[in-house]
Amino acid sequence: MSLRALIFMAWCALLLVGMALAAYFAWSPYADTHHGGRHAGYGGHGGYGYGAYYGPMHK
Amino acid sequence: MIAGRKLDCPSCGGSLEVRAAGYTTTVACRYCGSVIDVTNPDAKLIAQYHEMAANLAIPLGTRGALDGVEWEAIGWQSRHDSSGETWEEFLLFNPYAGYHWLVCDQGEWTFGRALVERPDQVSAEVVHWQGKAWEIDGAPEPYTTTRVVGEFYWRVKVGDVVTGATFWSGDQQLSLERNQDEENWTLLAPLSADEVGKAFGIALDRPDGGTGPASPSSGRPWTGPGDDRAFMLTAIVTSMLAFMLTVFGGSGSILAASQDIRVPVDATGRAMTIGPITVTRAYQPVIITAQATDGFVNKWVDLDYHLVDRATHQAVGASTTVDHYEGHDSDGYWREGNYSTTAMIGGVPRGSYDLVVEAEAHTWTQGMAAPAPTPDQNSTADGSWTTGNGPAIPITVSASVGGMLWGNFWTVVVLVFGPAVILLWWHYRGARMS
Numbered sequence: 441m442s443l444r445a446l447i448f449m450a451w452c453a454l455l456l457v458g459m460a461l462a463a464y465f466a467w468s469p470y471a472d473t474h475h476g477g478r479h480a481g482y483g484g485h486g487g488y489g490y491g492a493y494y495g496p497m498h499k
Numbered sequence: 500m501i502a503g504r505k506l507d508c509p510s511c512g513g514s515l516e517v518r519a520a521g522y523t524t525t526v527a528c529r530y531c532g533s534v535i536d537v538t539n540p541d542a543k544l545i546a547q548y549h550e551m552a553a554n555l556a557i558p559l560g561t562r563g564a565l566d567g568v569e570w571e572a573i574g575w576q577s578r579h580d581s582s583g584e585t586w587e588e589f590l591l592f593n594p595y596a597g598y599h600w601l602v603c604d605q606g607e608w609t610f611g612r613a614l615v616e617r618p619d620q621v622s623a624e625v626v627h628w629q630g631k632a633w634e635i636d637g638a639p640e641p642y643t644t645t646r647v648v649g650e651f652y653w654r655v656k657v658g659d660v661v662t663g664a665t666f667w668s669g670d671q672q673l674s675l676e677r678n679q680d681e682e683n684w685t686l687l688a689p690l691s692a693d694e695v696g697k698a699f700g701i702a703l704d705r706p707d708g709g710t711g712p713a714s715p716s717s718g719r720p721w722t723g724p725g726d727d728r729a730f731m732l733t734a735i736v737t738s739m740l741a742f743m744l745t746v747f748g749g750s751g752s753i754l755a756a757s758q759d760i761r762v763p764v765d766a767t768g769r770a771m772t773i774g775p776i777t778v779t780r781a782y783q784p785v786i787i788t789a790q791a792t793d794g795f796v797n798k799w800v801d802l803d804y805h806l807v808d809r810a811t812h813q814a815v816g817a818s819t820t821v822d823h824y825e826g827h828d829s830d831g832y833w834r835e836g837n838y839s840t841t842a843m844i845g846g847v848p849r850g851s852y853d854l855v856v857e858a859e860a861h862t863w864t865q866g867m868a869a870p871a872p873t874p875d876q877n878s879t880a881d882g883s884w885t886t887g888n889g890p891a892i893p894i895t896v897s898a899s900v901g902g903m904l905w906g907n908f909w910t911v912v913v914l915v916f917g918p919a920v921i922l923l924w925w926h927y928r929g930a931r932m933s
Contacts, residue, residue, distance in 0.1 A: 445583065445729050448918065452737040455911050459741055462907050463748030466782040470906040471845030472817040 508533060517650055518560065518573045519592045525654050527574070527647035529559060534647060534656045556703055557589055557601070559649045563699035565610055565690075568596045572699070574649035580663070581640040583729040590651060598652060601695065602687060608695050609672065609687035618666075618673060618684060626666055626673065633666035633673050640664075642676065727923055734919045738912050745908040750901035752786060757898070759792070761891040762800050762860040774853035775809070776898050784845045786899045787854065791821050791838040793893050797863045798823065799836070800892055805855040806844055814855075817842040821894060824863060845904075860892050 462468065504520040507513070513530035517523050517537050526535045557563075557572045564570070574590035586604035593599075600611035618628035624635045642663040647655050666673040672687040692703045755776040762768075776785060789802050799822035805814040819842040825834035 444922065445733070448730060448922075449733055451918065452733055452915055455914055456737060456740055456744070459744050459907055459911050460748065463744050463904065464782065466780075466784045466846050466904070468784065468843065468845045468904045468906050469910065470843065471784070472819065472842040473815050473844045473846070 504537070506535070506537065509535060516560070518571055519594070519650060519652070522592070522652050523573070523650040524652055525656075526650040527576075527655070529648050532647065532657075536654070537650070555589075555648065557695075557699050557701055561699050561701070563695075565591075565599075565694075565698050568593050570596075570599060572601070572649075574651045574655075575647070576644050576651075576655065577646040578642050578644050580642055581728065583727070585645070590649065600685060600687075601690075606692065608690040608692055610690045611674065611685045611687040614673075614684040614686055617682070628673060631668045633668045636665045636667055638664070639675075639677075730919045730923065734915045737915045741908050741911040741915075745903050745905060749903035750780065750783065752899045752902040755785075755898050755900045756854065757895060759893060759895050760856065760858065761893050762858040764798060764860040764890045764892060765862055766860070768801075768857050768859035771856050771858075772853050773856065773896065773898065774851075776806070776852040776854055776900060778847050778849050778852065778900055780901070781849055782846050783849075783901050784843050784904065785847050785852070785854075786902055787817065787819075787842045787844070788897045788899070789819060789821050789840050789842075790895045790897070791823075791892060792895055794838065795823055795892050796825055798860055798892065799863065800858055800860045800894060802840075802842075802894075802896070803857040804842060804844070805857075806847065807853045807855055808848075809851045809853060815844055815847070817844050821892075847900075854896075854898050856896055858894070 504517040506515050506517065506526075508515055508528040508531060510533035511528060511531040513528055515526055515528060515535075517526055520537075524536065524538050526537050527533070528535065555572075555575055557575075559572050559575065562569055562571045570591035570593050572589050573592045575587065576590075577585055577587050579585040584605075586602060589601040589603075591599045591601060598613065600609075602609045602611055614628075616628075618626040618633065620626050621632070626633050639662050641660050644655065644657055644659040647657055661676045661678045663677075664675045666675065670689050674685040674687055676683045676685075695701075696703045756773045758771070758773040760771055778785070785806060787804050789800075791800070799820055802819050802821065804817045804819075806816070807814045819840040821836075821838060821840055823834070823836035823838060825832070827833070
């Protein structure tokens with residue numbers, strides 16, 4: 441077994457452990473959760489925060 | 500030794516010598532690795548490669564005495580088994596004693612000779628030979644030839660696969676190799692590196708224990724040639740385990756609460772509470788879906804959610820937008836937006852929650868929000884909004900508990916296969932460039 445294979449297996453094991461923890465805690469990097477005050481200026485584009493763009497992205 | 504025969508490699512033009520002329524059928528060019536049929540007077544090219552010139556620990560043509568016989572190294576091949584473990588085999592030739600093998604497996608040397616007689620097969624795991632029982636080590640598996648240099652008495656080429664197995668008795672091995680045409684047995688006896696070095700007058704000091712030509716990517720420890728299959732297998736197994744974790748670690752999504760609301764357009768928003776939303780596991784995601792039940796044009800609805808724990812009054816939030824725009828321009832009709840959106844609040848601890856929804860709807864007037872209304876809107880007792888005589892957008896807000904975190908699964912798949920593919924690409928690119 442080469443060094444690169446061992447490191448790759450360790451990487452895969454780390455990912456699986458991380459995924460198991462994420463499954464237990466129902467955590468996802470794609471969650472929309474945010475904390476803090478109400479945002480303003482969110483008009484469908486530009487993400488959270490103040491001053492985001494209102495209206496369509498067309499043209 | 501018998502007289503050699505000289506020829507030029509049809510692929511790279513390198514000057515080659517056939518040392519066992521009359522016995523040898525194929526020669527693998529030491530400069531480019533191309534395999535040449537030397538039984539053909541025109542030295543026909545069998546397989547063309549462009550590998551780097553060989554730099555063997557025992558240069559082909561080197562002679563050395565083992566067991567009282569002077570051998571000449573005439574061929575070398577590298578092979579690997581199904582686990583990706585590689586080893587190297589030198590083909591030795593003496594015109595009176597025939598062919599023998601020097602095998603180097605991770606720095607361990609063995610000296611082999613082909614058996615004329617076939618050992619008696621007692622069972623799938625045991626054979627008898629010369630009064631001794633030899634026990635198999637592991638199951639038979641494919642051996643694949645990965646690199647070839649020099650001359651051979653059979654038609655060898657990169658990619659040749661045989662089924663092999665090793666039987667042990669003490670420190671000696673019987674190696675079995677079988678393909679669809681034949682079955683070969685070889686007796687392998689251990690030799691120390693010192694014995695090999697002294698016999699051939701060479702220093703065997705490769706730090707990796709290998710002896711053969713440096714890999715095209717030698718010096719880059721990430722790109723050894725024998726681990727490709729292990730890499731892909733590891734990636735596939737990891738992805739399967741990630742899939743199982745996603746399916747069995749998640750739960751079915753259960754609708755906890757749903758309510759219709761009418762959001763006044765260009766009016767001050769009001770809060771509305773729906774619930775209860777009960778999280779039964781230690782942690783679960785809460786999925787909130789907003790679906791506009793009637794179509795609207797050039798408007799958007801900002802939706803702010805606050806999931807409030809009934810016991811602690813702590814809240815986590817999320818935001819999303821329902822919008823739809825359309826119009827005409829020089830290219831014709833266009834439209835964009837969605838009448839339905841989903842927001843996920845992850846990691847919600849076990850408990851009972853209320854979902855507070857704040858919604859504001861606005862009209863898009865070519866880049867400007869419509870002016871704020873006078874505060875003449877009021878919420879009704881059932882939580883829905885009235886908008887006076889103004890328009891309102893009906894939206895159904897639903898909250899579900901649980902579900903599969905497929906985003907996590909696909910992230911793991913990318914993080915597993917991404918490095919694997921990059922490393923394999925690097926390895927094969929290095930081989931091609933060399």
